[in-house]
Amino acid sequence: MIDFDNLEGYRDAVAYDQLNNLDGLEEKFFSDLAHQSGGPILDIACGTGRLTIPLAKQGYDLTGVDITIEMLEVAKRKSSAQDVSVNWIHADIRNFEIKKKYKMIYTTGNSFQHFLDRESQEEMLRTVHKHLDQEGLFTFETRNPVLSLLSADEDIEKDAGSYVDKDGNQVSSTYRRSYDHKKQIELYLFTNRIWKDPTNMIETKEHFAIRYFFPQELESLLYYNGFILEKMYGNFDLSPFQAESPLMVCICRKR
Numbered sequence: 103m104i105d106f107d108n109l110e111g112y113r114d115a116v117a118y119d120q121l122n123n124l125d126g127l128e129e130k131f132f133s134d135l136a137h138q139s140g141g142p143i144l145d146i147a148c149g150t151g152r153l154t155i156p157l158a159k160q161g162y163d164l165t166g167v168d169i170t171i172e173m174l175e176v177a178k179r180k181s182s183a184q185d186v187s188v189n190w191i192h193a194d195i196r197n198f199e200i201k202k203k204y205k206m207i208y209t210t211g212n213s214f215q216h217f218l219d220r221e222s223q224e225e226m227l228r229t230v231h232k233h234l235d236q237e238g239l240f241t242f243e244t245r246n247p248v249l250s251l252l253s254a255d256e257d258i259e260k261d262a263g264s265y266v267d268k269d270g271n272q273v274s275s276t277y278r279r280s281y282d283h284k285k286q287i288e289l290y291l292f293t294n295r296i297w298k299d300p301t302n303m304i305e306t307k308e309h310f311a312i313r314y315f316f317p318q319e320l321e322s323l324l325y326y327n328g329f330i331l332e333k334m335y336g337n338f339d340l341s342p343f344q345a346e347s348p349l350m351v352c353i354c355r356k357r
């Protein structure tokens with residue numbers, strides 16, 4: 103499907119945290135569901151624990167699984183600094199197995215879009231199904247494929263933010279993107295300009311790909327993998343899902 107390492111952008115987890123804050127509405131959405139379902143809770147592709155740690159702080163039994171060791175190292179450092187207990191596990195969720203059932207399983211930060219082909223989507227969903235309590239809920243968000251937006255501004259260089267990398271260098275990033283309609287994959291090419299001394303700047307390139315799901319396709323994928331899509335919102339504020347909504351925020355149960 104792709105010929106590059108799609109995890110490249112997660113090797114500098116300190117930079118990830120600088121660029122990705124936890125939005126209050128996102129936190130409230132998952133907190134309210136955690137309150138409804140109770141624990142234990144499994145965070146799939148938990149990254150640096152952006153949401154795992156705030157939920158664990160509320161007293162829930164949290165397990166966070168991620169494939170990128172650098173992300174987990176930052177997650178562990180942050181949770182121990184805050185004296186928060188989380189069971190961090192380094193694993194590929196597609197073949198993850200633990201002898202425990204969860205009342206709530208979630209994935210956020212658009213991690214659902216990292217499973218690019220049907221095989222890996224089904225492997226991920228199989229893991230969720232196997233570990234979800236019969237009464238439990240599975241929740242995630244994925245970006246809404248608004249075709250007018252996906253086909254706009256292709257190959258135009260845009261600002262992707264600035265940060266200080268793990269070695270203390272100043273980094274300024276831009277990106278170009280394009281959308282492959284047949285594969286439903288959005289491809290990004292980031293250019294990172296890196297310097298300590300502005301007269302000695304180096305440039306690196308980084309590729310990234312995410313998969314888009316159309317609403318009925320998503321409902322079928324979930325259905326044929328053992329889930330009922332109970333609710334789909336257009337954002338974390340629980341607004342109704344519409345053609346132009348930014349997200350598809352899904353709540354599913356086992357069928």
Ligand SMILES: C[S@@+](CC[C@H](N)C(=O)[O-])C[C@H]1O[C@@H](n2cnc3c(N)ncnc32)[C@H](O)[C@@H]1O
Nearest residue numbers: 147148149152168169170173194195210211213
């Ligand atoms: C955009 S980050 C989101 C991290 C976190 N959920 C958040 O909201 O900040 C995507 C994460 O997915 C993880 N990931 C990608 N493929 C994975 C897989 N097969 N199994 C476990 N984690 C995976 C990456 O390592 C990365 O930490």
